[in-house]
Amino acid sequence: MVNEGEEARVPIFRDIRRYYCEYCGICRSKKTLIDRHILTEHEEEMKEKERNEEKESGKKLNICDECGANFQKPAHLKQHMQSHSIEMEIYYWA
Numbered sequence: 584m585v586n587e588g589e590e591a592r593v594p595i596f597r598d599i600r601r602y603y604c605e606y607c608g609i610c611r612s613k614k615t616l617i618d619r620h621i622l623t624e625h626e627e628e629m630k631e632k633e634r635n636e637e638k639e640s641g642k643k644l645n646i647c648d649e650c651g652a653n654f655q656k657p658a659h660l661k662q663h664m665q666s667h668s669i670e671m672e673i674y675y676w677a
């Protein structure tokens with residue numbers, strides 16, 4: 584049983600879709616407007632963000648499945664993974 588009064592029965596015809604600038608939070612009704620705004624107002628920030636994302640995805644390549652530790656180089660991760668398998672062997676034979 585739902586009775587929430589007049590307001591709830593009024594259908595919403597407005598297009599309430601809004602796009603927000605992820606840098607300064609301004610609101611636009613079209614994504615193209617936001618894209619253009621970002622290109623003109625936040626070009627440097629956008630480049631900076633892309634650089635950071637590249638760095639982060641680079642890091643993700645060397646994350647240990649066992650404990651989540653991450654390493655600068657794949658070789659370090661490999662070495663680290665070996666220490667895990669040694670630990671497991673010790674545990675098994677103990």
Ligand SMILES: [Zn+2]
Pocket residue numbers: 604605606607608609620621624625
């Ligand atoms: Zn902005």
Ligand SMILES: [Zn+2]
Pocket residue numbers: 647648649650651652663664667
């Ligand atoms: Zn680990």
